[in-house]
Amino acid sequence: MPDITRITAHYATLRDQAIALRRSGLSLRQIRDRLGIHNNDLLQRLVKGEPPPEWTKRPNAKDDLRTKARELRLQGMTYDQIQLELGVSKSSISLWVRDLPKPERRRSREESAAIARRGWEAKLRIREEERQQTKQDAARAIGTLTPRELFLIGVGLYWSEGSKDKPYDRRERVIFVNSDPDMIRLFLAFLDLLDVERDRIRYTVMIHESADIAAAEDYWADLVGADRSAFYKTTIKKHSPKTQRKNVGPTYRGCLAVRVLQGADLYRRIEGSWWGIVWGVAEADRQNRT
Numbered sequence: 001m002p003d004i005t006r007i008t009a010h011y012a013t014l015r016d017q018a019i020a021l022r023r024s025g026l027s028l029r030q031i032r033d034r035l036g037i038h039n040n041d042l043l044q045r046l047v048k049g050e051p052p053p054e055w056t057k058r059p060n061a062k063d064d065l066r067t068k069a070r071e072l073r074l075q076g077m078t079y080d081q082i083q084l085e086l087g088v089s090k091s092s093i094s095l096w097v098r099d100l101p102k103p104e105r106r107r108s109r110e111e112s113a114a115i116a117r118r119g120w121e122a123k124l125r126i127r128e129e130e131r132q133q134t135k136q137d138a139a140r141a142i143g144t145l146t147p148r149e150l151f152l153i154g155v156g157l158y159w160s161e162g163s164k165d166k167p168y169d170r171r172e173r174v175i176f177v178n179s180d181p182d183m184i185r186l187f188l189a190f191l192d193l194l195d196v197e198r199d200r201i202r203y204t205v206m207i208h209e210s211a212d213i214a215a216a217e218d219y220w221a222d223l224v225g226a227d228r229s230a231f232y233k234t235t236i237k238k239h240s241p242k243t244q245r246k247n248v249g250p251t252y253r254g255c256l257a258v259r260v261l262q263g264a265d266l267y268r269r270i271e272g273s274w275w276g277i278v279w280g281v282a283e284a285d286r287q288n289r290t
Helices: 004-023 028-035 039-047 063-073 077-087 090-097 109-142 145-163 179-195 213-224 262-288
Strands: 175-177 201-208 235-237 255-260
Touching: 004 028, 004 039, 028 039, 028 063, 063 077, 063 090, 077 090, 077 262, 145 175, 145 179, 145 262, 175 179, 175 262, 179 255, 201 213
Parallel strands: 201 235
Antiparallel strands: 175 255, 201 255
16 A cells, blocks of 8 residues: 555655745746656646746736726727727627726617618618619529520420420410510510421410409510400419419510410420430539539
């Protein structure tokens, strides 16, 4: 068994030596090296109760900021203003100045709210300008489409929005339906590219009964530049009072269906072209992986 008396005496000797060294102005590292003690826990116990020498005390990096924050608070600044001035967190500011009186309100709540609202509106305007600028830059980057580009876009557009043949329901016909006038214009340009005569095209307006049907019919006829004789009878959709529709108002004009008469062969060309696009993507992906 260890000799407890000897160990206790040795510890007391070490403590006396450590305290003497501490009082002579040595740091913990210097005491460690002098006494050969490399156990930090033991070293801390040996000098417990003895304050470190002044030269080892590091200044608090935030003391100057704390003093400045208190000065600014006494001048009447808010936390936001102090944060902008000093670049420190609000939590630190709150800790430093919470014992100081709050600055008197210089503006009414209504004035402060109005200022904040104007600031927010200015931010929204800047964001909207940035959005529009991004869109305009992207639009200009497209430039003039080549016939091949228009063809590929038209095929993809039709396969997204057009009617399709099913194994269980053979319907090889070209019918494109959309409510976006630009989509309709693009699809008609695609048909023009494929030399589809306009007298082979028929249109159908599809719209809810609560809308201005006559105005919608006029709008679509003017958009496609077709005589009313090219239009089938408008399809009226029954409106359910339980449904909260958002497509209402004067800008709601329903959808336009564009149908190509005798379009089976055209449909097959479109579907085959779509297969070609898919195969082309798969081949490019295969080559990238090898």
